[in-house]
Amino acid sequence: MPAETILIAEDETVARLSLIELLENQGFRVIAAENGHEALSCLLQKNPDVALLDVRMPGLDGISVLRRAREAGSGTALIVMTAHGDSNIAIDAMRLGAYDYISKPIDFEQLLPLLRRALKRRILARRSDASPEPLILPAEVAPMMIGHSPAMQHVYKLIGQVAASDATVLVRGESGTGKELVVNAIHHNSLRAKGPLVKVNCAAIPETLLESELFGHEKGAFTNAMYRRIGRFEEARNGTLFLDEIGELAPALQSKLLRAVQERTIERLGSNTSIAVDLRLITATSRNLEEAVGEGKFREDLYYRLNVITIQLPPLRERRQDIPALVQHFLQRGGRRVSITPGALALLCDYHWPGNVRELENAIERAAVLARSGVIDESDIQLHPVVHREAAHWTEQISLEDGWKANLAAAEKSMVERALRKAEGNKSRAAELLGIHRRLLYEKLREYGLENEQG
Ligand SMILES: Nc1ncnc2c1ncn2[C@@H]1O[C@H](COP(=O)(O)OP(=O)(O)OP(=O)(O)O)[C@@H](O)[C@H]1O
Ligand SMILES: [Mg+2]
Structure with a gap:
């Protein structure tokens, strides 16, 4: 041979x-x-x-x-x-x-x-004399993602591969790791790039409204339905529908979503007419869906339908080699001319970034404002020390000698801080995440001296 x-x-x-x-x-x-x-x-x-x-x-x-x-x-x-x-x-x-x-x-x-x-x-x-797979037409340039680490290179490859198909994709990763950027990149590189990219955050919309948000309704479908409303599924026809925080979807809606995914048709609330929806579905979650399935909180059949292809984003602390490039990227944004001292950069590279790229982005924005004479030094960098300790399992760090009551308060304070951070300082959303009333959240913030926390 x-x-x-x-x-x-x-x-x-x-x-x-x-x-x-x-x-x-x-x-x-x-x-x-x-x-x-x-x-x-x-x-x-x-x-x-x-x-x-x-x-x-x-x-x-x-x-x-x-x-x-x-x-x-x-x-x-x-x-x-x-x-x-x-x-x-x-x-x-x-x-x-x-x-x-x-x-x-x-x-x-x-x-x-x-x-x-x-x-x-x-x-x-x-x-097998297989002919090469069909060619994809050139698409818009994807929004730039920064990072050369092997884990990110793997992500880019997967994006390119799924973009060329119509497969359902589940994007996973901690908060702030770039899940939404991945969704944008898939859409803009796909055959559906000229169609709409419609985004729905399932955690941000109250359960009672989400159903009509997704599927639409006819006039008179319920008390306040004065007009017909086209849902997000219909809006996303010929394009991509992105359902964010899919792990938060209520059980009744999980069943409806499953039907929509299986049959590729939907019905508006108050109507029996099936409407075909030709779209690519992408979902994202920062939650452990397998655990939710195990606990009976997330339908297993839906899980398999959504999880055809998974793109897993690594946390920033597992790809620290990307930090300098990300810092440069954020520093230069908007034509800004700010530089950073090696000491300050080292601080950023050592930190464990529980809020991932978003937290880094915010830290740079803050430091760029504080920096005198256009150079960020160590004193301009404010990292959350509380957050730092907490991420290393705060429950194990709390000494029982302080008594149960103090521990409970510490745990509660920590949860409030986490919720605030997750909600990026938005107190209504933080209250929603904690499942408590906004007024109670304000009480807790006062109690723990967190009133001025921006999350
Ligand atoms: N690889 C990257 N290169 C450049 N910017 C990035 C990268 N990853 C994330 N970012 C930026 O970090 C911020 C958070 O990213 P994104 O919103 O995509 O995260 P997410 O995983 O969807 O977070 P969440 O779970 O909180 O919704 C955005 O401003 C995004 O532009
Ligand atoms: Mg997101």
């Missing part, structure tokens, strides 16, 4: 030569191209098994090579390599049907297994 052929498209001589040497030593037949146009003609004429495409190349960039090769029906497994761990490039590459995406500097230990997998799939595809 002839050796498998690999095309290397890389404009930088040293990188190209070292890749050639490495792969030839592994027994592959290697062909090389120094720019995008050469790469494309090699791809189409020599039909290699796998191609490694650099992104920044003179003439035609790697993403354009990828697109044109796919348009021409090339069956080569295409692997994109780039030094710029940019979310848009990764998303684009996967959306356009790249086999995978690898960041530079290339780690050979990672490259070789990847090549073997690509070759294996290529051989299987040849045997």
Whole structure:
């Protein structure tokens, strides 16, 4: 059997030569191209098994090579390599049907297994004579997500892959990890990008109103229904419907949602007419849904329907290497010219960020205001020390010697603080989260000296 052929498209001589040497030593037949146009003609004429495409190349960039090769029906497994761990490039590459995406500097230990997998799939595809998957039309550029950590690269790849399909997606992650950004990126990279992206926060709307919010109602469907109302499902036709905080959905609505998802039709309240709704559904949660299923609070059948593909966002503390880039991104926003001292940056990198990227964003906004002469130093950075302790299991830290009463108060104070933070300082929402009346929340805030807390 002839050796498998690999095309290397890389404009930088040293990188190209070292890749050639490495792969030839592994027994592959290697062909090389120094720019995008050469790469494309090699791809189409020599039909290699796998191609490694650099992104920044003179003439035609790697993403354009990828697109044109796919348009021409090339069956080569295409692997994109780039030094710029940019979310848009990764998303684009996967959306356009790249086999995978690898960041530079290339780690050979990672490259070789990847090549073997690509070759294996290529051989299987040849045997079954499978035609390449349909091509996706170019879409709007996704909103930029920052972070080159492996966990985020994985997220970008998944976004690109699901964008090209119509699959139902469940986005998971702690509060402030970027779930909504992921939803935006999926929608704007999908075939439905020209359609609407409709967002509903299931936790923010009272249960009694949510049903008609989602499904709409006819005039006279209930006492206050003076007009017909088109629900969010109908509004999202031909586009994407995003249901945030799905874990908070009341049982009766869970059943209705299940029907809508299964049958792809809905009925307005007060009507028996089924209306077909052609849309992609994305849901998100920061709650542990499996636990909710286990406790009987979330329907298992609905859980499986929603959880076709999961995109899990890592907490910021598990990808601290992304913090400097995020800080730069937030600092430069709006053309602002503010810089940060290494000491202050180190503080930010050490903190454990229970509120994740949103908390970092807020911390930078605050520091940028406080910073004198356009430089943020350590004294401008205010992190929540209380929050810090609490996240490390406050229950275990409370000493029982203080007595039960003091402990209960400490626990209560902590819950109030968490709710406030989760609600971003919005006291009505915090009260709602705690399931207490707004007036009682104000009492508690006074009691614990939290009146001026902004969450
Ligand atoms: N990777 C990222 N790059 C740049 N900005 C980010 C990133 N992740 C999150 N952000 C920013 O952090 C903030 C919070 O993100 P987002 O609203 O998407 O989080 P979330 O997971 O939906 O939070 P919640 O569960 O509280 O709704 C936003 O302002 C968003 O722009
Ligand atoms: Mg959100």
